[in-house]
Amino acid sequence: MIRGTASDVTRVGNPKSFPRLRALSAARWRRFDPLALLGVVVMVAAWHIASRFVAGSVLPSPFNVAKRIVADFWLARELAYYGLGNTGLFGSLVFTGVNVLVAVFAGSLIGIAIGLLAARSKWLGPLVQPVMMTVGTVPTLVVAPFFLIWFGVGRGSSILLVLMYSAVILYVFAQRAADNLDPVFEDYARTLGASPRRVIRDVLIPGTVPQILGGIRIALAGAWGIEAIVELLGAQQGIGKIVSVLAQSIDIEGIFAALIVLGIAAVAFDVLTATVIRRLAPWSPAAIRHKE
Amino acid sequence: MNRQLSLRGQLAASVLVLLAMAGGWQVLSLIYTAEAAPGEPLVPGWQVLFSHTFQLLADYWPGGYGVPSVAEGAPRSYTAAALAVLLHSWDTMLRLYAGFACGALGGALLGLAVSWSDWSRRLVNLPLQFLRTLPLLAMVPLFELWFGTYFAGKVLFVAYGVGVIFFAGVINAVGNVPQLYIDYARTLGASRLRLYWTVIIPAILPELRSSILLSLGTAWAAVLGAEYLGAQSGIGYMIEYASQFGYVDRMFLIALVIVVYASISYALFNRLASMWLVWTPGAHPRERSG
Amino acid sequence: MSSVIDGSTITASNLSQRFKRADGQLVNALASVSFTIPEGQFVCLVGPSGCGKSTLLQIMSGLLAATDGTLEVGNKRVTQPAPQRGVVFQKDSVFPWLRVVDNVEYGLKCAGLAKAKRREIAEHYLERVGLSQVGRAWPRELSGGMLKRVAIATVFANGANVLMLDEPFGALDYVTRRQLQEVLLTLWGEATDSGRRRTVIFVTHDVDEALLLADRILVLRGGRLVDDLPVSAPRPRTTDSLLRADLVQAKHTLLNHLGLERSHA
Numbered sequence: 001m002i003r004g005t006a007s008d009v010t011r012v013g014n015p016k017s018f019p020r021l022r023a024l025s026a027a028r029w030r031r032f033d034p035l036a037l038l039g040v041v042v043m044v045a046a047w048h049i050a051s052r053f054v055a056g057s058v059l060p061s062p063f064n065v066a067k068r069i070v071a072d073f074w075l076a077r078e079l080a081y082y083g084l085g086n087t088g089l090f091g092s093l094v095f096t097g098v099n100v101l102v103a104v105f106a107g108s109l110i111g112i113a114i115g116l117l118a119a120r121s122k123w124l125g126p127l128v129q130p131v132m133m134t135v136g137t138v139p140t141l142v143v144a145p146f147f148l149i150w151f152g153v154g155r156g157s158s159i160l161l162v163l164m165y166s167a168v169i170l171y172v173f174a175q176r177a178a179d180n181l182d183p184v185f186e187d188y189a190r191t192l193g194a195s196p197r198r199v200i201r202d203v204l205i206p207g208t209v210p211q212i213l214g215g216i217r218i219a220l221a222g223a224w225g226i227e228a229i230v231e232l233l234g235a236q237q238g239i240g241k242i243v244s245v246l247a248q249s250i251d252i253e254g255i256f257a258a259l260i261v262l263g264i265a266a267v268a269f270d271v272l273t274a275t276v277i278r279r280l281a282p283w284s285p286a287a288i289r290h291k292e
Numbered sequence: 293m294n295r296q297l298s299l300r301g302q303l304a305a306s307v308l309v310l311l312a313m314a315g316g317w318q319v320l321s322l323i324y325t326a327e328a329a330p331g332e333p334l335v336p337g338w339q340v341l342f343s344h345t346f347q348l349l350a351d352y353w354p355g356g357y358g359v360p361s362v363a364e365g366a367p368r369s370y371t372a373a374a375l376a377v378l379l380h381s382w383d384t385m386l387r388l389y390a391g392f393a394c395g396a397l398g399g400a401l402l403g404l405a406v407s408w409s410d411w412s413r414r415l416v417n418l419p420l421q422f423l424r425t426l427p428l429l430a431m432v433p434l435f436e437l438w439f440g441t442y443f444a445g446k447v448l449f450v451a452y453g454v455g456v457i458f459f460a461g462v463i464n465a466v467g468n469v470p471q472l473y474i475d476y477a478r479t480l481g482a483s484r485l486r487l488y489w490t491v492i493i494p495a496i497l498p499e500l501r502s503s504i505l506l507s508l509g510t511a512w513a514a515v516l517g518a519e520y521l522g523a524q525s526g527i528g529y530m531i532e533y534a535s536q537f538g539y540v541d542r543m544f545l546i547a548l549v550i551v552v553y554a555s556i557s558y559a560l561f562n563r564l565a566s567m568w569l570v571w572t573p574g575a576h577p578r579e580r581s582g
Numbered sequence: 583m584s585s586v587i588d589g590s591t592i593t594a595s596n597l598s599q600r601f602k603r604a605d606g607q608l609v610n611a612l613a614s615v616s617f618t619i620p621e622g623q624f625v626c627l628v629g630p631s632g633c634g635k636s637t638l639l640q641i642m643s644g645l646l647a648a649t650d651g652t653l654e655v656g657n658k659r660v661t662q663p664a665p666q667r668g669v670v671f672q673k674d675s676v677f678p679w680l681r682v683v684d685n686v687e688y689g690l691k692c693a694g695l696a697k698a699k700r701r702e703i704a705e706h707y708l709e710r711v712g713l714s715q716v717g718r719a720w721p722r723e724l725s726g727g728m729l730k731r732v733a734i735a736t737v738f739a740n741g742a743n744v745l746m747l748d749e750p751f752g753a754l755d756y757v758t759r760r761q762l763q764e765v766l767l768t769l770w771g772e773a774t775d776s777g778r779r780r781t782v783i784f785v786t787h788d789v790d791e792a793l794l795l796a797d798r799i800l801v802l803r804g805g806r807l808v809d810d811l812p813v814s815a816p817r818p819r820t821t822d823s824l825l826r827a828d829l830v831q832a833k834h835t836l837l838n839h840l841g842l843e844r845s846h847a
Contacts (some may be wrong), residue, residue, distance in 0.1 A: 035414035043419040058438065130306035134313075137555045139509070141516040141528075142547050145535035149543075187645050188675035192689035192740055193665035202688070206679035221425060228430035229517050240430065247433035255434055263426040270425050283678040283722055 060253040068257040076242060076254075089242065089261045096231065096238040097265055100223045103159040107166025108216050114167070115174025116204065125175075132171050140165045144230055158230035165226055166219040173215025177208035210281040217273045224266045314338065336541045345541045349373040352380065352530055377527075377549060384526040385553070387443065388515045391450025396507065399455035400500075403462025404488070413463060424460050428453045428510065429517045441522040446515065453514040454507040461503030465496035498572045501565045508561055512554055527553075590656050590743050590781055592619040592642065598650035599637050599805075611637040613805045614651070619798075621743075622779035624770060626792035629802035630840050635785045636672070638802065639748050642783060643669045655744065665689050668742030670733045670750045676721045682732055683708065683717035689740030707735040711765055727758035731765065738769055745770075746783045751791070763795060767818070789836045793829050794819050801839045809839055 044062050051061040060068075074088040118128040140161065147157040181204065189203050231240020239262045246254040321337035336345055350372035355361030359372050366372070406412045432449065439445030469492055477491045519528025527550055534542040599612040612634045619625055627635045640646035641653055644663040653660045655667065663669070676685050686704040695703075708714050711731040721729060730750055737745055747766075751759040770782055786792055792799050793813060801809035811832055815823050823829060837843040 033414055033417070035411065036418045039415035040418050040422075042415060126301070126305050127309075129302065130309040133306065134310060137558060138547075138551050139512040139516060139554050141513050141520070142531070142550050142554075145520070145531050145543060146540070146547070149535055149538055149540060182673065184671050184673045184675045185677060187663070188669070188671060188677075189688070190645065190663040191643055191665070191667065191669040192736065193692040194688075195692070198692055203677070206677070209679070225427035225429035225513070228427050229432065229520070232430070232432065232521060243430065243433050247437060250437055252434070252437060255437070259426070259430055259434065262430055263422065266427055267422055267425045281679070283720055 057250070057252060060256055064253055065256045065260060068253050069261060072254065072257055087237070089239070089258060092237060092239045092242050092258075093261055093265055096224075096227055096240065096262070099155055099159050099238070100162060100220070100227050101269075103162035103227075104166045104216070104220050104223045107163035108170045108219060110163070111167035111170025111172075111215075112174045112212055115171040115176075116178050116208065118171070119175045119178030120200075120204070129175075132168060135164075136168045136172070140226055141229065144226075144233065148230070148233060153234045153236065158227050158235070161230060162223045162226050166216075166223060169219040169222075170212065170215050173218075174208060174212055177211035178204060180211075181207040210277070210283070213273070213277045213281060217270065217277065220269060220273060221266070224262065228262065336544075341541070341545055345545050346370065346373050348539070348542050349376050349530075349545065352376040352533070354379075376530075380525055380527045380530050381549070381553065383443075384515060384519065384528060387446045387450060387518075387526065388511055388557075391447045391515065392454050392507070392511045394447065395451035395454025395456075395511075396458050396504070398451065399458030400462050402455075403459045404466070404493070406459075407463055407466040407492075408488070413467070416463070420456075420460055420463070424456055428456075428514060432517050432521050435518070436522045441524070446518045446523070449518050450511050450514045453510045457507040457510060458500075458503055461500060461506075462496060465499035465503075466492055468499060469495045498569055501569060504561055504565055505558070508557060512557075516550075590621040590778075592617075592744065592781065592783075593654045593657075594618075594642070594651070595653075596651035597638070597641060597648045597653060599634070599641065599646070600649045610805050612641075612648070615802070615805075615807045616651075617800060617807060617810065619781060619783070621781055624782045624795060624797045625784065626796035626799045627783060627785045627802060628787065628789065628792050628799055628836060628840075631787065633802040634805040635802050636748055639669075639746050639783065639785050643667050643746050645669075665693065665740050666742055667744045667746060668737030668740055670730070670737060670745070670747040672748045672750065672752065674721070674726065674729045674733075676729050676732050676736075678721050680721075681717070682713065682719050682721065682724070685721070685732055686736045686739050689736065693740075703739050704735075707739040708732075710738070710769060711735045727754050727762060730754070730762055734762075734766060734769070741774075742780065743774060743778075744781045744783070746785075748785045749787065750784075752786070752788075759791070763791065767795065771817075789833055789840070790824060792836070793824060793833060799832070799836065801836065803839060809835070811835065 047059075048062050051059045056064065069089065072089050074090055075086055076088045076092075080086060114128060114132070118125045118132075143164065144157075144161055147161050151157040151160060185203050185207060186199055189199050194202060227238070228240045228243075231238040232244050235241050239258055242258045243255050246258065317335075318337050321335045321340070324335045326335075347368045347370060350368040350370075351362050353359065353361050353372040353376035355364060357375065359369070359375060360366035362368055362372065406416050435445055435449040435452070439448050473491055473495055474487065477487050482491065515526075516528040519526040520532045523529040527546055531543050531546045531550070534546065594615055594617050597612055597615045598610070600608055600610055603609055615634075615638060627638065629635050637646065641648045642660065644660045644667060647661060660667070676682075677688070680688065683701070683704050686708055687700045690700040690703060705714065705717065708717055711734055713728060713731050713735065716724065716728070721732070724732070733750070751762050754762070766782075770780060773779055784792075784795060793815075796813050799809075799811040799813060800807060801811070813829070813832060815826055815829055824833075834843060
């Protein structure tokens with residue numbers, strides 16, 4: 001925090017020496033905690049030790065799983081055996097990943113638009129709010145069997161389901177963000193000559209971006225699981241399909257391999273989203289309405 | 293500029309919307325009268341849903357208590373249907389709440405233990421983030437293969453999902469306790485243990501409220517997902533079994549039941565949380581000044 | 583004091599503001615307030631908490647519509663906010679998502695000025711308030727006093743000829759407050775491009791601040807205008823100015839109005 005001390009500014013336009021801006025990036029070094037890396041090592045070690053005491057068919061060792069990931073990466077023999085084409089962990093991951101990203105993106109746009117509009121509009125808000133809240137109480141998985149019957153077992157059902165899930169989450173986040181945005185910013189902008197359209201563009205959107213991005217991160221995290229379970233319920237492709245097939249032959253090692261690959265993808269996108277949030281919104285908590 | 297309806301207004305609006313949707317459904321059923329089988333329309337109106345379709349649920353009653361099952365040749369009856377719904381609901385509720393309780397308690401205790409020392413917290417951080425981001429629902433087959441498809445397996449699955457959330461939530465909340473309270477307690481002479489018990493734990497409760505509601509959603513997804521993929525009882529099982537025959541009308545009725553249970557559980561947890569957290573500053577937001 | 587109504591004379595006639603509280607009761611925030619403020623005057627609005635001074639300022643800036651009565655600036659009714667009537671709010675209103683210099687430029691951007699011209703004006707006023715070093719900083723890196731400087735620079739840069747400030751220095755420490763008062767007075771002392779001084783309406787509950795700054799003090803109490811004090815001490819005013827007999831008398835009058843003193847001979 002920069003503070004101009006009493007002795008620094010004695011006259012208008014004649015400041016004495018000014019304390020230098022502390023580089024924001026200086027904080028970045030504090031984030032690489034060596035103990036955290038040690039934690040990962042400890043976890044893998046614990047896993048390895050545990051796998052020694054239990055049969056390999058129940059808890060495979062980390063090395064075996066790693067080998068399996070490499071082996072199955074481009075071509076998973078099990079799937080070919082079951083006549084499902086030449087694909088491996090990577091190809092299935094791409095299928096699953098594309099579904100998730102497209103659905104979350106589309107659903108977020110819808111949710112954000114409705115949420116912001118509902119918060120701003122006098123009549124739309126009370127109309128949309130109960131609808132969204134009702135839809136929100138329905139556990140997403142309840143809708144899954146219906147979608148599978150109506151839209152078949154292809155990409156359509158899973159994308160639609162994740163889309164619905166994301167839209168509800170982003171609606172809540174966008175609406176809450178717009179509601180919590182301190183009205184002083186809009187008043188200030190208007191006294192500076194901003195038109196209503198400018199107010200939406202220059203105040204409402206930047207002011208709600210941090211919370212909205214947080215909502216996208218949360219929606220993305222849950223989306224992987226929903227996509228996975230829809231695939232488990234009867235898709236023909238995707239990581240879920242691989243797990244489902246391997247489960248039939250009680251191939252725990254293979255399941256571990258598939259789940260870890262999925263997990264790494266989920267974590268990677270989560271970290272990516274978090275980085276985007278940090279870059280795009282360096283002002284984050286400051287826009288929240290001041291407490292009375 | 294009061295843009296928000298009062299609480300009563302919002303409740304009224306919600307009820308109106310629900311009634312409107314129900315009415316719309318009824319209109320739809322009158323327009324779209326195609327039938328999957330004689331007497332079983334694809335879009336059954338409410339009168340059909342609560343009579344004929346409800347009776348169809350008797351198919352899921354395995355028999356007992358003097359009421360024979362349809363599989364044994366008995367005719368469908370309201371009693372059997374009601375018993376079927378009760379039985380399967382009980383199974384699901386048990387799994388849900390038992391799993392939630394175990395997971396919440398276990399996760400919270402583990403979180404408190406890990407937060408005791410700065411070292412353990414930093415050690416656990418990255419693995420925990422990884423576990424938290426790992427998609428829970430993808431692990432249903434794994435848990436099934438490990439623990440079977442019976443009660444214990446499902447409870448463990450729900451407990452794991454809830455536990456991870458509470459574990460992470462407690463660690464996060466302990467880290468966010470304002471240093472001010474800790475300093476204050478120490479200047480009053482509190483020992484480390486007493487500090488933990490009388491300051492930290494109450495101080496994290498408001499933040500845990502969001503963990504509670506979040507993990508309730510996860511618990512529902514976990515229990516339903518587990519029942520879809522390998523169960524012999526439970527309302528999730530009922531829906532999945534019906535979907536395999538394409539009985540959309542039965543599915544719809546069961547879905548309504550699930551939604552009612554889910555709403556009740558959210559309302560219940562919300563009420564409980566409010567009761568326990570009545571002392572929180574900000575629990576009763578003051579009105580905007582004019 | 584001229585009574586000719588020219589470009590920026592502010593005329594309030596019977597302004598009243600009623601609103602409904604959460605429990606349904608009607609509250610009179612303002613009751614029949616009337617006054618005329620000629621161009622270039624520095625007016626302080628003083629009163630105890632809840633007397634309606636912030637409400638009055640909101641009406642004067644066009645952010646709030648009065649339930650009764652009219653407000654005119656230069657013979658035109660005020661119903662909407664406009665860049666000619668700049669406001670410095672009590673809370674920190676500087677946009678957290680724009681850097682300092684972009685904040686100061688904002689009004690000029692809305693008016694459609696070219697980038698180079700905007701930047702020139704913004705940097706000029708940043709220098710006038712002593713913040714030329716932090717143009718590229720984010721608002722969250724600045725202290726409260728510096729954020730107020732940014733807000734002041736912004737309304738001056740935007741070419742407002744009526745400035746309204748709602749207890750702008752209330753949350754700051756004494757030293758910072760005195761510094762910012764000086765900044766404001768210096769900027770106000772300079773004429774605009776058209777050769778006239780800006781009008782300033784300054785809301786405060788600090789009596790000393792009002793006596794140091796104002797040409798005229800309007801006292802509000804319970805939503806009513808209860809007094810209109812001229813302050814004719816010569817400028818520039820110093821700490822010693824507060825010891826002048828006429829200002830001491832004015833202070834007693836004000837403290838009396840605020841309920842801190844009984845009637846004093």
